[in-house]
Amino acid sequence: MATVAPNPMEVSKENSVTTPSKELDAGALFVLKSRGSWLHCGYHLTTSIVAPVILSLPFAFGLLGWAGGIICLTLGGSITFYSYNLLSLVLEHHAKLGQRQLRFRDMARDILGPGWGKYFVGPLQFFICFGAVIAGSLLGGQSLKFIYMLSNPNGNMKLYQFIIMFGVVMLGLAQMPSFHSLRYINLVSLILCLAFSACVTAGSIYVGHSKNAPTKDYNVIGSKENRIFGTFNAISIIATTFASGIIPEIQATIAPPVQGKMFKGLCVCYTVITVTYFSVGISGYCAFGNQALGTIISNFMGVDKPLLPTWFLLMINVFTLLQVLAVTLVYMQPTNELFEKKFADPKMNQFSMRNVVPRLISRSLSVIVGTTIAAMIPFFGDIMALFGAFGCIPLDFILPMVFYNVTFKPSKSSIVFWVNTSIALASMVLVGMGAISSVRQIVLDAQTYRLFANM
16 A cells, blocks of 8 residues: 655644744754753753863863963853853744744854855854764774773774774664654763763872872963963863854754743753863862873873773773763764755655665765774864864854844843853954964874874
């Protein structure tokens, strides 16, 4: 018997997306299903922001010193919480008008004009999200290598082999059908980020008070030029740790009405952020001072032997590895949505052969390409710092201020207008200086660069 294709409006009702039928597309219907609660939103937000990149916070403190590190961390948290709430208010405003915006590029198109969404925000967000997938593959491979070296110190396996292993696991997980289907994975991710942060904090306190404690120096070292570039590099690192770049897509997963739900989700997320960021940053810098490395786990490995029991280091790395899987899955969703919008048919069932085959192919290719790049360029973290300067800061620090001012048109004599304008202008300066610092670091690392390096 022939199968009757579902009516687009019926599909829309099923997925709780309040979008006119003429605007329905497979990306919105199948990936950004609006069925979640504010609590699910909190899980998604936490996973998108609180990632193992926070293990670089002691290193950032080393470039800034005690006062600079704490001030920048506090400002980063305060500004992004404010910024994300502004985005949420703009999204709620348009939802009340009957035009719910489900994607960052939708906001740019409707508020600033079609060109902004198509040629600026859309490509920028795609490169940020796909870059995060590559970085996730690299971090996952590094965690696997740490685990391997702890259990087999004389092993000769290379980093790229572990990255490939991570990619194989991602091939299966990438087939999760929608953002909403990740809600319980992201709940586990929230627990894991609390777990590895608690372990890192406890490990730092233990090392700092042990008889083998490293010599601590809390002075910012280096030439004047290096200190200046180091300051902007550290600010970029801290800004990137708070970055999301997918706030509209996360809010799109909330079932209507959306009023007030994003604020509750952000409160859940920033409670976790406050606990984890300050504990990891302060304890790690307290233990190692300006000798803190790019990731605090490298410090724990020591020079001659690990500074912590092997079982404890294994536990930290397993928690980190599992959380990286969840983070990578979250940042795959905007790219999945884009591919499904292009290749899937919204008039057919999501699990029909017509839609399953292109989904399987596009997602698998996405993972394979990301894994290959991560294996080839193991100092991709430097490139992500550049992406962070050009992408994360505009999306998370500048555009929310612009969207709010254009949408609500606050008086030019109001505090809100000038706060938003000041944050946007200061962030533009940070984009320029962060980009220069990142390019400089890439040039320095490129001197020792080779494909598939075993870092």
